Amino acid sequence: MTQVTARNFFSRPLRALSTAVLALAAGAVIAHGDVTPQAVDTSSLKQVGKEWLTKNPYLGNKEAIRIGDSAFNQNCARCHGLGAVSGGIAPDLRYLPAGQEGDEIFLQRIRHGATRDGRVYMPPFEGILSQEAMWTIRAWLETVRED
């Protein structure tokens, strides 16, 4: 018969607990930084071509707005908040200016991200999201805009 010592009495639940803690910690890391960008299917939209536009071609386009809503949730919401309502980590994108002025700020930032003193505040999305996908997000952002 195995003798139940204090040691093996505690070690099993403790090991289970530390495994759970490690799993949680790993989950937290994934939730914050290293989320794989999600592919955005824009094949149902008129394609934009290679040149970078200065103005959103999908402004008011319902299908683009639908795609952009989901693309935002998958790629941006973890920093900019669900529904673009910022929890304070990153700017509240509901307050980007309307129209082309906002389009330019938007495109610069989504393409190049934001790095200061070698720290990445926002990763660049150029080469990860297509230009079409970027503009769908902008089209959706216009629908939640606040003055």
Ligand code: HEC
């Ligand atoms: C890892 C966190 C993170 C992710 C993911 C992220 N951003 Fe950002 N974003 C930031 C931070 C932080 C800033 C502010 C940068 C600064 O102060 O220089 C910012 C700034 C911006 C700005 C400029 C806002 C302004 O008022 O000038 C835009 C536009 C923007 N992000 C769009 C997006 C979009 C669209 C996505 C998704 C495709 C995205 N961001 C994903 C963290 C993030």
